Amino acid sequence: MSSEELTPESAYARWAPEASPWSPWVKPVIFTELRGDPPLPAGLDRVEPTWAPDPMVERLDDDDAGYRDAPTRERVAARERFALVVDLPGRASAVEGLALIARGYRPIPLYNGVAKGRMGYRATDIAEALAGGTRLLGPKALPDDAPPAFLLDRERMNGRPMPGEFDARWMVFRQDFPSATKLRAHGVRGVVVRSPEGALAEDLTHVLFDWHRAGLGIQASFRGEPPTAFEPQRPPAYRSLIRRAQVLMGLRRSAGGGFGGLIPLPSSGGGGG
Amino acid sequence: MVITAGPSLAPEDAARMRRRAIFECHKYDPQSGDVSVLAPFALRIDEATRRDLTRRAEALAREMITAERAIAADRRARRELALPLPLRGLLSSRAPGAEPPTLARYVRFDFHPTPDGWRISEANSDVPGGFGEAGGLARLMLPHYPQHAVAGDPSDALARSIVDRIGARRPVALVYATAFTDDRQVMLSIQDALAARGVESVPCGPDALTWTRGRACLEGRELGGVVRNYPAEWLPSLLWSTAWWRFYRGGRTPLANPPGPALISQNKRFPIACRRAGLDLPAWREHLPETRDPREVDVHSGDWVLKPALGRVGEDVGLPGVTPPREWASIVKSAARSPERWIAQRVFETVALETPQGAMYPCVGVFVVDGRAAGLYGRLGRTPLVAGDALEVAVLVDRAPVERGGRVARVV
16 A cells, blocks of 8 residues: 555554544444555456446536636535435445445445355455555545445355354444434435345345434335335334244344344254254 | 443444444444444543443342342243243252362343332343454444543453453354344354364354263363353254253353353343242342333333243334334233233333434443453434344543543433
């Protein structure tokens, strides 16, 4: 990257600068998987996130301009700004996030998995892309008020572990994102979700429905097409104790007080001990 | 008791401390919704308060261990615990196979200041969290508070106990639910402390262990011991072929917090089981509010908190006047449907402290490792219900005998 050695802490500091209001939501654990100083991810130059609304607009200042003078052009924050949720598989999500920097969005990694177990390669791939892309996040890469692009791994729940395997899956909860109130306080009026398919991940629907109920407009871009209005449906057991009961059966909150997904192995069925 | 909130760090110092907490103390969940959960200031107690809390916590731990044994031997008392079916027989002291030997026993009691003195609401005796916060976070805060001291480090105390018990010859497994990064941080704090004492340890899931003639092995190596941060009542959700029951019966490898006894006292119906067994626990009587079966009380009176017997981190706890009405109604309904899985605990008034972030309700967790107090874990709730969204705060002991100025409030 430069003469400065890239460490998990120095990379985290670049991705979560103190001046950005969205830095507190950057999940730290993926940064513990950073190794070395890889180059920019291959294929980044071919990614064009045209689906993302431009967070800046051009203002023409023609006051006192004579007919021979070109009007002054200035890039200013759009009145209608969006937060993005990029829910693409593994490395593709990180690369899309890096491409969004040029578009004026601050990528906020929410990856919460570690590089262990059979599926741990996903975290390794993501961490490598983030490490390589750290060089794009210099102090002046983005304005402090750049809107956020929350990055998720669409395959976070894939790969049910076999007995004895490390469970590297994870999921998102409402508590992993800013509230609608916080988003609005920083000029965000809506959210665009970038998803590879025509259906959104179940855990994400709880977050989107929450924002929708609080008055944020939700749009979705499937397969990179231009975003269209999307009305999230109330997910089953939204904010209910029934969901909590279901969570107790399979996907639980942490015993330590935080959040994450625990998926017990298939319940008992044969074998000796 | 004297407990006060200290002045806030400068923003750049707070940001640096947050980063160091992440990368040096494995604090991987520093944000919950809009709340940055690491307080940028410390809770301060005086030395007399530290000694007082130590004495209280150690007395509670002694009584708890005596009561666990008595309840294990009393079938009627065990039935009060409404345990999951696969565990009922395994917790009996007459179940076949011996209980695994104890590697270490640790528990965290959360003390709340009230107008009548300290109160606890339960024991975190199965898989208490807060190891990194009690030790590492307090150490990071210490340079900003001259003339203060850290009140111990539970990770180090646990590591010391383990080395005293089994030496450093064999590796130790650190068993946790591997999909939880925040449980991983507990394990990594303990791993660091073991490494500092020359003990190799390996974080892994409970099903990664294999058992040979009752001895736990990991990747073909026999283990010296197992530290478990995987809740006791979740073990039966594993495949039978993983021999999860060895954690309860027939295992010969020493376990930290053997799940059988731990599950008895972690259960919120523990006081009801104690009563059924005819046990008198003076320290528990002094500190724990009256605890009843929901069928014995009028839950609508506003005098009772409802808690699930096997709930954790404040989940599904209903506190009249604090829990939103819809949620409270849902909790009441659940408690009415299965009252044997709930408790009603008499509401107690907690005292708010003035902090740099406004009035907050403190809770001081005291770790006890093998009978000795070993560190303080502070949390601050914005409501009297200190749950998962509470601030985590370093607790420091003020070594100066005089009360300092600033944002200081004497509680009692």
